[in-house]
Each structure stands twice: as C-alpha cells, then as structure tokens.
Amino acid sequence: MKAEEPGTSVLLIEDNPGDARLIEEMLSEDPATPFRLRTADRLQRGLELLSLKGTELVLLDLSLPDSHGLDTFSKVYAHSPKVPIIVLSGNDDQALALYAVKSGAQDYLVKGKIDRELLLRAMQYSIERKHYQEELERQANYDGLTGLPNRHLLHDRLRQAVFAQRNVRSVAVVFIDLDHFKVINDSLGHNFGDEVLRHVAERIQSAVRDGDTVARLGGDEFVLILNDQTREDVIFRTMRRIMSKVSEPINVADRELNVTCSAGISLYPQDGPDVPTLLKNADAAMYRAKSQGRNTFQFYTAEMNELANERLSMEQSLRRALERDELLLHFQPRVNLRTGNVDAVEALVRWKHPTRGLILPDRFIALAEETGLIVPIGEWVLRSACAQGQRWREAGFTPIVMSVNLSARQLWNGGLVRMVDDVLTDTGMDGFLELELTESMVMHDAENVISALEGLKGIGVRLSVDDFGTGYSSLSYLKRLPIHALKIDGSFVRDIDASGGPDDGLLARAIISLGHSLHLKVIAEGVETEAQRAFLRAHECDEMQGYFFSKPMPPEECEKILPRTTPR
Template identity: 55%
Template sequence: MLTVDDEVAGSFTLFAAEKDFFDAERLNLLTEMVSDVCFALSNFEKEARRRQAEERLRVSEEAIRLNSSAVEASANGIVIFAHTAQGWGIIHANPAFERITGYSLQEATGQSPDLLVQTDREQMGVQEITAALREQREGNAILRNYRKDGTLFWNDLSIAPVRNDQGEVTHFVGILNDITDRKQYEEQLERQNNHDELTGLANRNRLKERTELAIAFAQRHRGAVAVLYLDLDHFKRINDSLGHAFGDSILCAVAERIGQQLRERDTAARIGGDDFVIVLSDLSSPQEVMLVADRIRQNIARPITLQNHELSLAVSIGVSMYPQDGDDYDTLLRNADAAMYRAKEAGRNGLYFYTADLNTQALRKLELEASLRYALERDELLLHYQPLLNLSTNALTDVEALIRWRSDDGTLISPLDFIPLAEETGLIVPIGQWVLRTACQQVRQWQKEGVALRVAVNLSARQFRDDQLVHIVQQALEESGLPPRLLKLEITESTVMQNAEQAARTLAELKALGVSLSVDDFGTGYSSLAYLRRFPIDQLKIDRSFVQDIMLHPDSAAIVRSIIGLARNLRMQTVGEGVETVEQREFLRVAGCDLMQGYLFSRPLSATDLIALVRKHQASQPG
C-alpha cells in the first residue's frame, strides 16, 4: 500500500509468471521501492500544501492591503473601536474622519463613542447606538454631532460588530456620513412649506397641523384649546403712508412680541397681511386665554421705534374655544375670525369671545384686574384678623391676618375672586408685601398697648419663590419694631413641596430670623415625611375639609388623629381649621390638637373689633 501521512494513497502491484519468484531479497527490494515512492508522494503533497498556503497568504495580504487602502481612501469617516476595561475606545480612524470632525487620529485614539456627541446626549439616536454597543449588534442613527471647534454637523452613523474565530465581539466599526447639506436643504424646504417667509412664524399649513394636534390632545385629556385671531387696527395707514417695507418691519416686530408671551406648546402664525393666529393648547380654563390675550395686547401696544418713527399699535382679538365653539380647525378659525370682527365693531383694540358668556367673564376679569392694580394706591385693601384659641388653656394668643378688598363703590370683594387673579398677574407680590408690613405694624401697635399677640401671615407660592423674600420679611420686622417671635409665616403644603430642596433652604433662612413657620392646609398635598423632618416647621394646620368631616366620616377622623400624632412626634404644634361645632372642637381637644380656629369661636374681625374681643376674653378668664 502507498500511504501519505498515514493515509492510503494507492497500491503498488507486481505479477510474476514463475512460482516463488518473489523471494526474501526481492520482497525487501519491493518494500524499499514502496517506501521511496511513499516518501516522494509525501514530499510532493507537502510542497503542494506549502504553495497553496503561500498563495492564500498572498491573497490575504493583498485583500488586507486593499481593505486598508479602501478605508484610508473612503470619503466617509471610518472609525474602529476596541473594548477595554473602561468600555469602548477608538483605536483607529481614517483621514476622512479627521477631515469631517477636526480630530486627528492621535487626539481621537482612546476616546469613547461619546466624543462627537459631547453634552448633547438627549437624542433618540444616542439611545439606539448605546443599545447596539450594549447588545453587540448593528445599529444606525442620525445624530447631531460636534466637531473639534464646536460646530454642529449631522452624522448618519452606522456601526457593526467584528467577531473573532470564537464568535466573540472584539471590535466595532463605525461609518460616519456627513449629511449636513442634506439636513439644511430639508430644513429649508420645511421652512418654505410650514413657515411664513417674512416673520418666521408658522404659516397656514403648520397652523392647521398644530391646531389639529392640540384638538386631539384635548380630546384625550378632556382639555380646552383656544384659537385667537388677531388683526392690527388701522395697519393699512402705515403701509400707505410709510411704505410696504416699513410695514413689513412692523409686522416682524409684532411677530416677535407675540412670541414673547407664548409657551413652547403654543403656536403663533401669520396667515396673510396683518392677520395673525395664535393657538393656545392644554388650557384648564378660559381665564388663561383672557390673561394671555391681555398680555399680548399690552405688549403690542408698547411704542415701536423704527427709522426715526415711533408708532403705537392696537390690535383686535377674536377668540373661539374648543370644544364649545367647534371641534375642527376650519370651524374654530372661522368663528375666531367672526369674533375678531365683532371686537372691531365694538370699538377696536378689544377682545371678543365667540361665546357670549365668555365675553361677560372676560370683561369682568379685565375690569377686576384693572381695579386691583390701583387698589393699593387707593387704600382699598384692609386686613381682618381671626383669633386662634388654645384648646388646653382657653388662652387667646394668636391671630391670622386675612386680606379684604373694599372697592371704590364700597363693595367688599371676596379673596376667592381676587387672590387667584393677583397670583396670575403677579400683583400678589406687592400685595403680599403690603399685608406683611401692615400686619407687623398692627401687632406692634397692640404690643405697645399691652396686648401681645402672635400674627400669622400667609405667603403665596409666588412670594415664596421670590429670592428677595427673606430680605422683605427682615425689613418688615425692622421697620415695625416687631419682635420676630410674634410673627408666624404660613405656607401651603403644595407650595413647600414644589421644590423641596429650595424650600428647605428658604425655610432655614426665614427660621434664622427668629420667626415661626407653619404649613397651611396640611393633609391635602403629598408631603414626604423625609422632607418634613428636614423642614424647620413649628406648626401644622389641619385642613378644614378634614375637620368638617371628622364627625361624619371615620376616614377623616383617622387622618386628623394621624396628623396630630405625627406633629407631636416631630415636636410641632397643631391647629384645627374651620371649626364650626362644639362636637368638632371637643374631638380636636380629646385628640390632642393644640389650637382651634373657626366660626365657632370667632369670624375674622377688623383690628378694632379684634382687640375688643381679646380684651373681653382675657377679662373672662379666671385669675
């Protein structure tokens, strides 16, 4: 048998005519011949394999050289990542990568895949690439990337894993395609299709699209949408007297002023000439529309100085509301347009709702706001004081200052009507400062007359966010001469929890002044006990809704007991608000509540009547 590397390659056969021709000598000779042939075949096979290996190596090296040349010559940026202990890092980048990004290979080597994203990580594409790296799969995303000099370019990035012989991912290859020109062209087309060329506001196409989205959102969440149709009064005179170029500049200024009053989710559009449309989405009430519309009217009315001319503009605004005035774009726009013409017929520079009832509300709101702006100047605001009774000792040592407004016609306006309006317009800040100063002065005067009472003053959410609050409180104490221990500041639970970290800092600064701090309407919000322990609170006021139900609903009674127990454990005083019956008072007393406040003992009184009540009560006490 002929064998090569222990494998049968063939046979060597000889025939002889004579019997016993193959003796021992001849057999040895044949064996030696077979061995020589096998040796020759083996060498031939090895030589063939060597030549094949050399050819494969040559082809492989050529392929590698070609691949390397292709990578280096590619117009697309190509980058190779390797996995290290610190994560994926760049080990190679081609010249196109350097040209596109501005980073040299030396600067890029060792950097993470975030190199070009920088801090702009809140992109959908970043999540896709991160997931592809984590899951060791291919990935593609269009990203906002940034060159070494900080300039933006759009990158259509594709990545793919590279595996070794064992199937393990050892590297990733990324291909960068700079599509900035394409994106700019798309944006240009988008602007042409969806934006007004003159002002940059939305055009009719975008307006319709955004209105329909706002309506769909309102349908799902049972909200409201307002469409405001604005027309500049007597704008034709400007074009006729100063020219269309001047008029265009005015329109741009008006567009900018409109945009200043809107939220990100709202839409402003110019639909032709001097006609503008605004879509207010996700509204809770028509009152929001009135306030926005009034701000826009006031902002547009500010004088515009242009080319040595100073102009004052007026605007007529018509409003339609979803769902009462229509449930589609065309109907709402048509009805807002009709309402705008009614505003012009009513004397221009006004606001008119398509629904008559809303016009009455809007007029009432605007009149109330105008009157409120002058209430401080006209001394129409006054304070009443409601006493708090100690349930253990029956002593009267605390009062709460409550604002009242008596208008110039003598009508007493409820705080429920004007306090929300003051919050919305920002008037709550000067009004709140007046309340604080007046209460401190009054209590100081009572102290001089021999009656020491601690006064509670409510702080609104807007006041509490004012970075001048601590200075204002300190100034009120110093100007009045009132000892800080006789001032208590009340903040609602929801206000405190809006920004708990900031609230903790503000409360600590107020506490350092020596005043007391109380959380009003406690139990109606979502206080975290962890935060409550950190706040330097002295008192919790149990909301009246729980107090009024304690004799009717076991759940309310249990909540009140829990609040009292919580306050006791945190060494805080408790006040039961809205106490109107003897049964409510006795429940609070037995439960361990410290103070009560409500009509059972006294309504809010004028300063004169309050001090009379205090003296009468003190005189009735034994000893």
C-alpha cells in the first residue's frame, strides 16, 4: 500500500476551472506548504469524497451546477459538521458573509481579493479555530476524567429521548452508585480512586448498546439512558450484565480490588413525565437497593421489582434444573390421516419444579433462550428423546420418527451437526430423528442455516419447518432448504371451521398445495375437532397433531397407542 503523503488534506469544491487552478497554484508555490489538495466540480462529488474520511478542511464555492447559495454550505456542513469550511464567493456581500459564519463557516473569502498569504493564513486559522471550538464543546459536554457525557449532555440527551418522539416509546433511566467508594478514596488516595472510576466507566460502557448513553454525574455516580426498553426482562438482563462487569476484579497499581455497585431504575412514561422526575425516582430506587444490602438493583415501582425478582428466582432454579434431574419429556403423537396410524411423536420438555409443580415450556423456554441455557437443555432433550425412542424399539414397538424442536441458539452457535451425530451414535436412533425449526430461524441467516441443514441431512436427520405461514419465508429459499415436511400453524387449522363460509381453511389448503408441489410432507398441528380432521383428510394433508387425537403424554401413557412390531 502506498504511504500517504504528509500534510493537511484539503478538499476544494469548485466548478470554475480557472478559480480551481488559481487555488492549486497558490498552494503549490512553496513545496513546504503542508496541504494536500483534492478537487471536485460538483457538490455530489464533493460529498462522496467527504464520505471517504480524512478531509481536514473544505474550500467551498457556493455556486455549483447542482447546488446554489447558502443551501450548498448547509448540505456540506450537515454532512460533515466536524470539518472546518471556508466559503469562497465571488460576491462581496457582508450580510451573506456574516450569515455564513454564524451558520458554522470558519471564514468567508471573496475570490477576487484572495492572495496566497491570505489564503494560507485563513486555512491555518480555520483549522486551529475549529479544534479550539471542539475542545470547548468537549469540555462543556464531557467528563474530563472518564470521557463520558457529563450532567449537561445527559440532561440534553434525556430530554431528546423523552420528548423527541412521534410515538411514545419506553425509556429506562438507570442511576448507578459505587458501593463503599469513599473507603477507596480515603484509604488509597484520590488518584487511585480516579483510576478505579475510569475502569468502571469502561466496563459500564461495554455492557450497553451503541445507541444507549452512559454519563457520569460526578463522584462515583453514573446515569444510563436505555432507549426503547419495553420489557422488564430485557432491562433485567442488561442490569445483570452491568453488575457482573463492574464486580470483576480491578487491578490498579499492583492492587486487586473488588468493586460493586447499586442501581435504581425508573421508566418513562410510567415512572415520570419529565427529566427531573425520572432522575429523582431512579435515585430513590438506587437508595432502596443500597438499603437492601448493596450490589443489587431495584426498579422504582413495586410491580417491576416483583417481575424482576420472579425472573431472578426462575433463572436460578432453571440453572439447577438439569443437575437436579427436574426436566422430563412428554410426547404428542402425529397421526397419518390416511391410515390412522401413529407415524411419529414430538418430544416436548416439561419442568417438574420442586415447589411450583409441573411447568409448561411457554413459562421457561424464552428465559432459557435469553440466558443461553437453551443450549444444554436442548441437548438434554435431544439425547433423552432419542434414548426413549430406542428403548421403545428394543421393547418391540414399531420404529417411528422422533421429532425434536431445534432452538435458534443451537442452530446458530456452531457444532450442531457434530453434537447431533454424537447423540445418534450413542443412542442408535439413526434414520428416525426429525428436527423442527421455525421460518424466522431460517431467514435470520439463510445461507449459513442452509449449510448447517445440509450437514444434518447428510447424517440422516429429517428436517421440518414448524409454524409454517407465520414467518417471512422467501419461496426461493424454501425451495433450497433440505427439508422433508411443513407443519401448518394451528391458527390456520382453527380457521377451517371458524364461520362455515367458503373461505374457511383457505390458507390451510394453500399450504397443503404448496407443500405437495414442492414434494414435501404436510403436517397440521393444533387439530381439535372432527370437522378439522375431515377437512384436512379431504384435502390430502398427510398427518395431523393435536388434542383431537391426544394431548402430550408421559412415555408410559404414550406406549398405549404406539404400534408394535412384535406382540406382547
């Protein structure tokens, strides 16, 4: 790569060849002149060059073929507000010059009155003046110790987050205070304390999204603005991540410290209609967290705290569920609509909680997905389902397909094909495993997903798309997927006998037709009535699943309806 020439990079946006040549000559008279010049004869070309970054000064003619007057300046300034701009004009208009400078231009030069010395001085002063302005702005808006937004900029951003909305969106305000920070300052000194604050600031910043704000109010107080936070579980995860990051050991001057923090959270609009109220309520919630032993966080409202505590308790219990053998499987049969035989069963996980009783997956699977616990749970389900299928075969039951749901994390994390292959080898269920995935899982990263699915197909695994019709499938991708079945979502099955009109079951019929045209088996889930069964059979759907035939059952009950190869 060619090394870049030394000097300040200047962009001249000028359509008059004579004027452009004059500027070039002025800057090239002395080889020691520290400027590198690029030129553009149209505004659009100038903006393209500005987008490449690296430009340190713009010389701008206001009258261009594709833009004219101060509108030209406004477009360049809006595109790159941090780059100093000198306006070049043939119009010696004091009012225009004053307006341009007030709008953000560093200088206004009249073309007929420019000489080399004036131009060089204007360019040097403009760059220095812009740097000085930026430094003043930085000092006014950013904390000198941590580089984070200060109290002034925080209030400005919070006002924007609250009031600059066409539609009301939830905003979380988090007040964070370090625990026992005064002890660190008093015992180890303020320089040591400052270094700790810098470490903490970096850790909090790394734990939030790019669009969120982390500010330092002063001392050991930080405030976060978390935009578009509509669910307590998302805020909960963010806070757990922050608390964990802050509490990691900090090494300063050969000392290792363990610092913790307490935090309070208020939500807009329910906890306050304006900035002062939101900050006051977040601060009050933080003091409540301090009173409860520190190293924790509290929501301002009791209801949000109850939801957060419930979630924490559920997550802690779920982490222990595997090691305590609290998970179990129920199986729901899939029935062949032509023969009436059970062709497959779907394995569905249940959680036998020691105090809450039997918990269905809709209560804990989303939590498992969010915390990453779905990966070990998913492997346990797969291994347990395959082992059960093999036990049934060894007991004389006809080999049937064992269907297991695949989670998004399992599909995207990598190593899935190897894990499934190991399970099949260990259990002996080769050729009778089906994995179900949803449309949204496929479309999230279609190319990589197709590659993983090809690998699964290569080891003899059948694949089906669950809840078909509710996602955003591209038919071109659907053709490429190495699947063998589509499952019609239950909402379309319920529509079959909804009103008794001619359009009932229209989407179910369409999916059956689409599936068969792609040479795929079609399975209807959520079948609950004889009318639905008869409709599906009449329209040549292949299999059905639902309460009309059977609810999910423990393995010993499921055995009563499974076909047998050998008599008892």
